[in-house]
Amino acid sequence: MIVDPAFYAAAVPATIVVGLSKGGFTGLSVLGQPILALVMSPIQAAAIILPVLIVQDVVSLYAYWRRWSRKELLRTLPGAIAGIVLGYLLAASVSDAAVAFGIGVLSVAEAGRSFLSRRLKRTPGESGPIAAAVWSAVSGFTSMIANAGGPPLMIYLLRRPLPVQQFAATATAFFAVVNWVKLPFFLALGQVSFQNLATSAVLIPIAVLSTMAGVWLVRRVSPERFFGLVYAILAVVGVKLIYDGVTHF
Template identity: 55%
Template structure:
């Protein structure tokens, strides 16, 4: 299946979505894995994607190297490390469908609450804190390790701070770049970096870089209010997708 027309028909759009997500439109990347799963197994899709994600991280970290929030990184990373460790240790015992369902419900509730408050009194701007950051950071790390769904918890924690769009994106770029590097170890241990998977990654590399640059370019040209409106809609859509996948994966509808 690797490198045949059907493979590229599914993988190229998936990589473009991931690139736009990495460039700043967080949430689109979560729509990539279902596309990939049409032609390869989810584990193989994640293994093919990880080198591409790291190459995209290089682009975004460089693009936003002067635009990030140190306090958010400091409050998120300790919890994220614990979350990744817990995800690695519990991977065989925890259903990724259950994790996705929980994250999806939380994401939809948060997005709807913020969107329905439009036109009412402005929600207070929050500040990064170690207590909240540790909780959401751990959820980011755990969800990223179990279900590749670390983006929504990050958004829920950082979006109410109303950072400038470039700072919001830059903080996420550095944070998830660190998480992806940490996740290299488990994938090596699982033996997923085969010649076939790395060949597929190399073939998709140009698409990954160009789409990430396009995402960076778009973010820098979207006004702050419109940017956050787009992100809230994406969070709602991604939350709905996670809920749907979780319900289907847990066979809750029979």
């Protein structure tokens, strides 16, 4: 088990924000991996957070049971699985610097997309089956490499005419399937070690509580104000990771 205080200084906030995302504040999860990637290898961070995500999925699936869009899941899951397989095949050849750089670019892009969509008031329903296949494949790939599949999926789902509850439920169900599909690939990569699992176990109580808090808050707090600060933080973290990636190439 990891005992470095610096790791937990990053891991606890990362687990909380991912839990809030799983509870309904969809999109917030993109902060979790960048925060962890600041203190450790992105690949190891992905392996540690995966069991935590699976536990959070159980809680959030219970809260949003059968509220998801079956149509959107049928559109996106095949591409996601293809992206996961590609991520597994390329995991050994992708450097930590490249992964950090990629997460940073995705983080900044997601923050910029959020800002522009608010200004342009983009009409939902613009994305079709091709966009679903492309963005879900990118989501599966980045999720396999570094648990950063949130931004690509959000780019697609935010352009669909989904009510808030159905939007949150669809994203929850999508990543619940993705996380279970990734598990055997992480086993094959040798990343699911006793040390990583023991570290994950320490974070699980925080994960459950934060997910339940997210479910509670999503019905009581306006997401718009909350996401304003979240995306500002996301942009800053993304720029830092881009810098780290460039300087280590």
